[in-house]
Structure formats: structure tokens, C-alpha cells
Amino acid sequence: MFIHYIDLAWRSLRQTPLVTFLMILAIAIGIGVTMTTLSVYHMMSMDPIPHKSDRLFSVQLQTMDDGETWRTPDDIPYQLTYTDAINLDALPGEYLRAPMLRSGFSVHLNTVSSKPFIENTRVTGRDFFTMFDLTFLHGNAWTEEQERDAAPVVVIDEEMAKQLFGKTDVVGESVFLGERRQEIVGVTKKWRPTIKFYDLNNGSFGEAERMFAPFSHVKAYDVDTWGNTNAWKFEETRDFNDKMNSEMVWVQFWVQLDTPQQHQAYGDMLMAYMQQQQKLGRFNRESLQYSLQDVNDWMRYNDVISEDNKILVGLSFMFLAVCVANILGLLLAKFMRRAPDVGVRRALGASKRQVFYQHLVEVGVLGLLGGGLGVLFAQLGLLGVSQTYDYYAGLANMDWIMLMSAPLLAISACILAGLYPAWLVCRTTPATHLKVQ
Amino acid sequence: MLDMKAISKVYQTEMVQTHALRDFNLHVAEGEFVAVTGPSGSGKTTFLNIAGMLEPFSGGQYCLDGVDIGKLNDNARADLRNQKIGFIFQGFNLIPDLNLYENVEVPLRYRGIKSAERKRRVEECLELVGLAGRAKHLPQQLSGGQQQRVAIARALAGRPRFLLADEPTGNLDSLMARQVMELLEQINREGATIVMVTHDPELARRAPRNIQIVDGRVTDFTLYQGRSAATPLAAGG
Ligand SMILES: Nc1ncnc2c1ncn2[C@@H]1O[C@H](COP(=O)(O)OP(=O)(O)O)[C@@H](O)[C@H]1O
Ligand SMILES: [Mg+2]
Numbered sequence: 001m002f003i004h005y006i007d008l009a010w011r012s013l014r015q016t017p018l019v020t021f022l023m024i025l026a027i028a029i030g031i032g033v034t035m036t037t038l039s040v041y042h043m044m045s046m047d048p049i050p051h052k053s054d055r056l057f058s059v060q061l062q063t064m065d066d067g068e069t070w071r072t073p074d075d076i077p078y079q080l081t082y083t084d085a086i087n088l089d090a091l092p093g094e095y096l097r098a099p100m101l102r103s104g105f106s107v108h109l110n111t112v113s114s115k116p117f118i119e120n121t122r123v124t125g126r127d128f129f130t131m132f133d134l135t136f137l138h139g140n141a142w143t144e145e146q147e148r149d150a151a152p153v154v155v156i157d158e159e160m161a162k163q164l165f166g167k168t169d170v171v172g173e174s175v176f177l178g179e180r181r182q183e184i185v186g187v188t189k190k191w192r193p194t195i196k197f198y199d200l201n202n203g204s205f206g207e208a209e210r211m212f213a214p215f216s217h218v219k220a221y222d223v224d225t226w227g228n229t230n231a232w233k234f235e236e237t238r239d240f241n242d243k244m245n246s247e248m249v250w251v252q253f254w255v256q257l258d259t260p261q262q263h264q265a266y267g268d269m270l271m272a273y274m275q276q277q278q279k280l281g282r283f284n285r286e287s288l289q290y291s292l293q294d295v296n297d298w299m300r301y302n303d304v305i306s307e308d309n310k311i312l313v314g315l316s317f318m319f320l321a322v323c324v325a326n327i328l329g330l331l332l333a334k335f336m337r338r339a340p341d342v343g344v345r346r347a348l349g350a351s352k353r354q355v356f357y358q359h360l361v362e363v364g365v366l367g368l369l370g371g372g373l374g375v376l377f378a379q380l381g382l383l384g385v386s387q388t389y390d391y392y393a394g395l396a397n398m399d400w401i402m403l404m405s406a407p408l409l410a411i412s413a414c415i416l417a418g419l420y421p422a423w424l425v426c427r428t429t430p431a432t433h434l435k436v437q
Numbered sequence: 438m439l440d441m442k443a444i445s446k447v448y449q450t451e452m453v454q455t456h457a458l459r460d461f462n463l464h465v466a467e468g469e470f471v472a473v474t475g476p477s478g479s480g481k482t483t484f485l486n487i488a489g490m491l492e493p494f495s496g497g498q499y500c501l502d503g504v505d506i507g508k509l510n511d512n513a514r515a516d517l518r519n520q521k522i523g524f525i526f527q528g529f530n531l532i533p534d535l536n537l538y539e540n541v542e543v544p545l546r547y548r549g550i551k552s553a554e555r556k557r558r559v560e561e562c563l564e565l566v567g568l569a570g571r572a573k574h575l576p577q578q579l580s581g582g583q584q585q586r587v588a589i590a591r592a593l594a595g596r597p598r599f600l601l602a603d604e605p606t607g608n609l610d611s612l613m614a615r616q617v618m619e620l621l622e623q624i625n626r627e628g629a630t631i632v633m634v635t636h637d638p639e640l641a642r643r644a645p646r647n648i649q650i651v652d653g654r655v656t657d658f659t660l661y662q663g664r665s666a667a668t669p670l671a672a673g674g
Contacts, residue, residue: 004546011534344530347491348591349519349547351512431492434526 001354002361009362012338013369019334020366023327027370030323031410032377037309037316039382039402043395044205044305048193049133052256053295056131057263058198059088059253061274062289063282064232073301076291077230078201078252082218082244085251087277089125089215091269096131096256099215100124101225102199105177107211109164119160121177122199122209123223129155129188129212131256132198139171139186142214146185150220155186155212180221182213194395197295199252200302201227205395218244225250247282257292267292320413327366327417335359335421339433346430355426363418364411371410375403438599438630439465439488444497446483446653457483458653461497465632470625472644473634480653481634482527485601488632489522490514501599519547523597525605527634529584531576537563537587538572544595562590565620581608589617593624600624602633606640618643 013020047053060076061084069075080088085099103123108116122128126141142153154175158168161184165173173184192208217223222240229243229250237243243250257263270290274283293301342355350358378398386396398406446458457480465471475481486492487499490506499506501517509517523544531540538559545555563569566586576584585608592600602621606614618640625631635641648655 001546008534015534340530341532341534343491344526344532345543345547346515347489347518347524347526347530348544349515349522349595351515351519351547353512354547429492431486434486434491434528434530 005358005361006365008358009365012362013366016334019330023330023366024370024373026323026326026330027367027410027414028373028377030320030413031371031374031406032381034316034320034409035374035378035398035402035406036381036385037313038405039378039398040385040395041305041309041313042399042402043194043397044309046194046399047296048195048197049295052133055256055258056295057255057257057292058295058298059255059270060291060293061270061283062285062291063247063249065284066286068232070232074289074291076289077232077249078302079228079230079249080251080253081247081249082251084277085215085253087273088253088270091273093266093269095258095262095266096127098125098128098131098254100128100199100252100254101218101250102202102209102227103213103223104226105211107164108176109174110176110181114164119211120207120209120226121154121211121213123213123215123217125215127256128254129186131254132191132193134191135189137187137189138169139184142185147214147216150214150216152180152182153185153214154182155188156184157188157190157210159190160210161187177213188212195299195304197299197304198254199227200299200304201252204299204302204304255292263292320409324413324417327414328420331363331418331421332424335425339425339428342425343428343430343433346426347434352426356422359422359425360415360418363414363422366418367411367414368407370414371407374410375406378406438467438469438502439463439632440500441488442498444487444499445495446480446487446492447495456653458487458494461653461655463648463655465630467630468625468628469646470622470631470644471633471646471648472641473632473648473650474636474638474641475634475650479650481650482603483653484650485603485632485634489524489601490518519544519595521598523592523595523600523629525585525588525592525600525602527603527607529576529581529588529608531584531587531591533576536573536575537568537579537590540576540587541591541594544591548595558594558596559590562594563587565593566590582610582613585609586613586617589620593620596629598629600629600631600633602631604634604636606635606637614640 049056059080060078061080062076063081063084064070064077070077072078089097089099101123102120104118104120106116107119108114126144126147129136129141137158141155142151146153154177156175161168161170164170164175168187170184170187174181175184176182195204196206196208213223224240227250229248231246231248233247235246235248237246255266257266267290271288274288274290277283345355382396382398441461441463444458444461445456448455448457461484473481473484487494502521504517506514532543535543541559541562542555545558560569563572566589568583568586568590571579576587579587585605589605592602600621605621606617609617614637621631621633633644641647650656
């Protein structure tokens with residue numbers, strides 16, 4: 001019977017091509033708008049590293065004096081001081097850790113033909129690659145010795161390798177960061193998480209870096225951050241050395257803690273560290289406070305999904321509701337015009353339920369068609385979004401969950417619109433329309 | 438088979454109340470062939486619709502095969518209609534989107550009959566009304582008489598035990614009308630109970646039992662041939 005209803009639906013839709021076209025267009029536009037906002041929202045709220053997001057923790061320390069406030073919910077600064085980052089990196093224990101900041105360099109090959117270009121660079125520890133799941137195509141991360149000695153080494157990704165050398169296997173080649181010659185020790189596979197969750201300071205959706213340098217370069221070569229530096233008290237800083245020794249916060253720090261025991265032990269260690277620092281005259285506070293937030297908590301804490309985005313999704317659903325109301329009107333007219341046929345079917349033994357079902361199948365088919373077109377509209381919408389706002393570039397696309405939900409949403413919306421007209425048409429006494437001939 | 442006691446039907450429109458049926462009493466026994474005549478607007482179609490459970494009645498009691506219709510819900514009535522009753526409407530009431538074959542197939546589908554059996558019956562019935570060659574045509578491609586024959590084929594396809602026909606020959610020439618009458622007589626012989634509204638006195642005379650509806654009442658009762666079911670007016674068996 002279902003196949004038969006699909007057949008009937010198809011004929012009925014072809015019977016009134018203009019009305020059908022209008023209804024499909026209405027639902028497609030509604031779905032297009034809704035899916036555009038919903039897709040962006042979905043990508044924003046997606047766990048960027050699902051299999052270990054609950055084991056990676058962003059470390060925060062309350063370094064500020066008592067009475068100071070910050071614009072975070074718990075008043076703890078987002079970032080660490082350089083001093084703390086270096087000290088935490090040196091704490092003992094078998095766990096992965098990575099201090100990090102975003103910097104950048106003018107990159108070239110020091111040949112006549114190579115044109116220098118500016119490249120964002122993640123300056124970090126060697127554990128970074130393991131912690132955040134980067135894979136090496138060639139070579140490896142720099143060694144512990146190289147890290148300690150601030151050896152002139154870098155890791156780049158395949159895309160950058162191709163850009164510079166036209167191939168990916170470039171381990172051992174040299175690249176210049178400004179005046180400094182660095183040896184490439186590893187080439188990673190392209191790595192572009194949709195959300196730059198490990199550093200949410202300057203745009204949550206910016207592109208991930210393609211080049212990586214040891215964190216020891218910061219001190220060795222005065223590598224300053226290209227991200228935020230925040231001060232909470234006045235300190236005179238005449239040079240970079242002063243900045244490194246200051247209470248300004250500008251370094252991110254992540255640890256990977258695999259078990260609750262590790263988590264507990266690390267927390268204890270942080271407390272002990274702060275107490276020790278207090279003796280040195282820092283952390284002027286009654287109560288010491290640290291925070292370890294896993295990836296998803298960290299994204300919530302940083303308001304990755306802004307209030308605006310939520311409002312936008314709400315508005316788009318309201319727009320969809322308007323489309324549904326329009327379709328409802330058209331369906332009502334269409335179904336009521338067909339009421340005599342329904343009377344005949346009822347007289348020939350169709351139950352109300354069968355008639356109702358037949359009409360719902362028809363609106364379902366309508367929804368499917370509208371949903372298909374809606375996906376197309378959504379793709380256009382997302383293209384528009386990513387072309388207009390670079391910021392959203394990585395987010396403006398539909399994964400398969402979104403592609404599947406578009407027709408489902410369209411069908412549900414159409415069925416919602418069709419419920420009342422279908423109920424009305426099957427409710428009328430069959431004879432009403434049979435007599436009027 | 439059909440048993441109506443003091444059935445009344447009132448249509449309430451904004452301004453007027455129409456008593457389409459009043460104190461309507463009728464008994465039709467299994468296997469009868471009843472011709473119903475009466476002036477236009479007297480309530481013949483209303484009576485057939487109520488008999489076929491296509492609309493509710495305002496008062497009285499209606500039993501079909503001993504089942505009190507007033508006590509059934511809509512689903513049960515749809516089932517009964519589907520299982521027992523065939524309709525030939527005053528207007529043909531063919532479904533315009535469906536071709537002849539599909540129109541005739543409609544009641545069979547709702548009865549859940551398998552596709553091979555449906556095909557057999559549809560073809561047989563279209564053959565019977567002389568339209569087998571036009572199975573793929575749409576209703577609007579046919580003349581009124583042809584459409585009427587499709588409507589008859591549709592009613593017969595379901596092999597109803599109880600056939601309600603509202604002027605089935607109204608759109609047919611006298612030759613065709615006689616053929617349809619013969620068809621009805623044949624299925625009556627095969628056991629179907631038939632109630633047929635007609636304007637044609639000649640056709641009415643051919644029916645074993647005649648009743649007349651005037652102003653919403655069964656006013657006349659004529660027995661042309663002796664039939665055991667024939668009981669005086671309003672006796673209801
Ligand atoms: N749906 C309706 N609403 C209001 N009045 C109706 C309706 N159907 C029939 N009537 C009235 O009921 C009376 C009987 O109608 P009907 O049964 O169609 O007569 P017949 O079939 O004998 O010509 C008529 O006066 C008609 O106007
Ligand atoms: Mg009539």
C-alpha cells in the first residue's frame with residue numbers, strides 16, 4: 001500500500017505543477033536557511049578530538065593577587081605566564097605536556113627564486129604532536145635534546161613542504177625563518193581541526209598552523225607571541241627578557257592525563273607548585289586555585305558557540321515555521337479541492353486512517369523533494385558564509401549527519417504542515433461531497 | 438439484511454432545516470432486488486447514503502445483518518462498507534487521476550486483495566461492461582455512458598453482497614440501460630441484495646419489489662411478484 005500511496009502522491013503532485021513547485025520551493029528555502037545555520041552550529045559544537053577530548057586538559061593558574069578579577073566566569077586568566085609555563089613543563093611525571101603560543105615568521109629558502117611569505121607558527125613542546133594526534137609522513141618531532149638546546153629545527157606539514165619544495169619528503173632540507181636557518185626534522189600530514197580548540201585566543205575557527213618550532217626557541221631567539229598578551233598589574237617591561245619574567249599571561253599549556261589518578265596527582269602537584277611559588281613572593285592570595293578543563297569544557301568556557309549563533313539558529317527555525325505555515329495554506333486548498341475523491345474512496349471502503357495516511361505520504365514525498373532542493377540551497381548558503389566570513393571558513397560545510405538530517409527535517413516540517421489539512425479532509429462525512437454533483 | 442426503524446434525517450443549514458427522511462421504516466431481506474422511485478428531492482439519495490453508512494442519521498435505528506450501525510465507530514463502519522457494500526453513485530464519482538483499470542481496482546486495494554487476484558477481477562469486470570479495451574484511459578476521455586459503466590464495473594469488482602445503486606442507468610441509452618439491468622439481475626441471481634434508485638418506470642417494473650419515497654417517507658409499497666420477504670409497509674419483518 002505504501003508504494004501505491006507514493007505513486008498516488010506523485011500523480012497528485014504532478015496534477016498541480018505550479019502549487020507543487022511553490023510548496024517545494026517554500027520548504028527548500030526554509031530548509032536551506034535552517035540547515036545553513038544549523039550546519040555552522042553543528043560544526044561549532046562538534047567534539048574536535050572525540051576519542052581523547054576527556055583526557056586533554058587546558059591548565060589555568062590563578063596568578064593574580066587577591067581582589068583582581070578577570071573576564072572569565074571563575075576569574076582565572078585564560079593563559080599562563082611564561083615563568084609558570086616553563087616551570088610546569090619541568091615538573092616531573094610520566095604524562096604528556098605542551099606549553100605553546102602562536103607566533104609567525106617570514107619564511108623563505110634563501111634563494112633568488114624563493115619568495116618569502118608570512119607563516120603562522122605554533123611554538124610548542126615535542127609532546128604536542130602526540131597529544132593532538134598529528135601524524136608524521138616523514139621524519140619525526142624534534143628530540144628532547146634538540147628541545148633542551150633550542151636546536152635550529154622545525155616541523156612543517158605536507159602542504160607547506162609542497163609549497164616550498166614541490167614534494168613532501170623534505171626531511172633534512174633547510175628553511176629560513178627570517179635570518180635564521182632551520183633544519184626540517186619532520187613533515188606531518190595535513191592537520192586542520194575545524195575548531196582551533198587548543199588556542200581559542202584569536203578566533204576559535206582560524207586555520208591551524210602548518211609549521212611548528214620548539215618552545216625553547218622563545219627564550220633562545222626572543223620569539224614573541226602573535227596572540228594575546230594580557231597584564232593584570234602594572235609592570236615595566238623594557239625588553240623581551242622583562243616580558244618573560246613578568247606576570248603577564250601569554251602562554252597556553254595543555255596536559256594529557258589518562259587516568260583519574262593521574263588527574264588527582266597532577267592537581268596536587270599544581271597546588272604544591274603554587275605554594276612553592278608563594279614563598280618566592282608570587283601568588284599573593286588567601287586561597288590557591290588552579291583549573292583543569294578538558295577539551296569540551298574548555299570550548300564551553302571560551303564561549304565557542306556565541307549567543308548570536310544560538311539566536312541565529314532560533315531565527316532560522318522561525319523562518320522555517322513561516323514556510324511551514326505557507327505550505328499548510330497551500331495544502332489546505334489542494335486537499336479540500338480533492339475532497340470529493342476522498343469521499344469516493346471512503347465510500348469504497350477506505351478507513352479514515354488509510355485516507356489520512358495517503359495524504360501524509362503525499363506531504364512526505366513533498367518534504368523529500370523539498371529537502372533535496374533545500375540541501376542544495378544550504379550548500380549555496382554555506383558557500384556564501386565561507387566566502388563572506390573567512391572566520392567561518394572551516395565550519396561552513398555539511399557533514400553526513402547534516403546531509404541526512406536535511407531531508408528528515410524537511411519531511412517532518414511538511415508532515416507538520418500536512419497534519420491539519422489531512423485530518424480535515426478525512427474527517428468530513430463521505431456523503432458530503434458525493435451528493436454535490 | 439437491511440432493517441431501518443423510524444429513521445429520520447435532518448439537514449441543518451444556516452437558515453433552513455430540511456427533513457430529508459422522516460419516520461422511515463424499511464426492511465430488505467437477503468437476496469432481494471428493490472427498485473426505489475420517487476420525485477426529485479424526496480430523499481432517495483439520502484436513504485441510500487444512510488444505508489451505505491456514508492452519512493449519519495438523526496434518529497431511529499438501523500441494523501445491517503443484525504449489527505446496530507448506530508453503535509459502530511467509524512473504523513468498523515469503513516470495514517463493513519468495504520466487506521459488504523458496493524456503490525453505484527448518481528454522479529459517476531470516478532477518480533479523475535486514475536485510469537479505468539485503477540478506478541475499478543480501488544475497492545479491491547482497500548480490501549487488501551493480492552495483486553494477481555485484483556488483476557483478474559478488474560479485467561473480468563471491465564470485460565463485463567464492454568470497456569476492456571480502454572483500461573488505460575482516464576475518465577475524462579470517456580463519454581458519460583462509458584463512465585457510468587466504469588462505475589458499475591467498480592461496484593461489481595468487489596463482489597458486494599449488498600449493492601446500492603443511485604440511478605445507475607441515468608446516463609445510458611435504453612439499450613445500454615437494459616444491458617445494465619440484465620447485469621444487475623444476474624448478480625442478484627448470484628445472491629447479491631440490490632437496492633436501486635431509478636426514474637425509469639420500465640426498469641422499476643422489472644424489479645421484483647418496488648418502493649416509492651415521497652417527501653422522506655416510504656409511501657408506496659408494490660409487490661409485483663410474490664416474495665416471502667414482502668411484508669406490509671413499516672412492518673420491518
Ligand atoms: N447535504 C445536504 N445539506 C442540506 N440539504 C440536503 C443535503 N442533501 C440533501 N439535502 C436535501 O434533502 C432533500 C433530499 O435530498 P436527496 O436525498 O438528494 O433527494 P433525491 O435523491 O430523492 O433527489 C432535498 O430537499 C435536499 O435539498
Ligand atoms: Mg438523488
